[in-house]
Amino acid sequence: xxxxxxxxxxxxxxxxxxxxxxxxxxxxxxxxxxxxxxxxxxxxxxxxxxxxxxxxxxxxxxxxxxxxxxxxxxxxxxxxxxxxxxxxxxxxxxxxxxxxxxxxxxx
Amino acid sequence: xxxxxxxxxxxxxxxxxxxxxxxxxxxxxxxxxxxxxxxxxxxxxxxxxxxxxxxxxxxxxxxxxxxxxxxxxxxxxxxxxxxxxxxxxxxxxxxxxxxxxxxxxxxxxxxx
Numbered sequence: 001x002x003x004x005x006x007x008x009x010x011x012x013x014x015x016x017x018x019x020x021x022x023x024x025x026x027x028x029x030x031x032x033x034x035x036x037x038x039x040x041x042x043x044x045x046x047x048x049x050x051x052x053x054x055x056x057x058x059x060x061x062x063x064x065x066x067x068x069x070x071x072x073x074x075x076x077x078x079x080x081x082x083x084x085x086x087x088x089x090x091x092x093x094x095x096x097x098x099x100x101x102x103x104x105x106x107x
Numbered sequence: 108x109x110x111x112x113x114x115x116x117x118x119x120x121x122x123x124x125x126x127x128x129x130x131x132x133x134x135x136x137x138x139x140x141x142x143x144x145x146x147x148x149x150x151x152x153x154x155x156x157x158x159x160x161x162x163x164x165x166x167x168x169x170x171x172x173x174x175x176x177x178x179x180x181x182x183x184x185x186x187x188x189x190x191x192x193x194x195x196x197x198x199x200x201x202x203x204x205x206x207x208x209x210x211x212x213x214x215x216x217x218x219x
Contacts, residue, residue: 032206034208036210041215042212042213043199043210043211043212043213044150044199044210045210046108046207046208046209046210049206049207051206087149087150092206093138093155093203093208094138094140094152094155094203095140095152095201095208096152097142097149097150097151098149099149100149
């Protein structure tokens, strides 16, 4: 079973920040938090990952709570091309995917 | 990062036949994995492809149905044997490099 809980869907206006939440209350000490997204008919695309600290790269920011039981993926300026299924995964090496969040960015 | 090439990208096969999917990575990697994504569903891990030894299968998947080879650190194959329409899915190869994991674009299989 997946170890994460995500809302099934979210909407965001183009140009605004998209904040995608994820609960992972059973995360263990050596497990990372990963975020991937999948645009229709393509393989999953790596976005970002972290262990304890907040992380930022050219695509997104990852905010992990101090107790590590939840995290938020932030797309600072969402575009229409960011419409995809976003997966939050905890683990190391082999990854167990949940159902993800369908993010729809609208004009 | 890693560049992962899968062949074929798609195929339509007759039931009862077998298809071998190839996964080639542009660098040596320790961890390689095979996933299945059924229509409208999330990804499910099939097995870990171990170099020089038998693959490690997840619950619900068996070697007779999904034999896997891993002859070296850059290549692996997954065979879908004795196919039925229920095997119609996207099959994806994934590699782990350090703490990151990367995916190929997948093989879209349709069994008729």
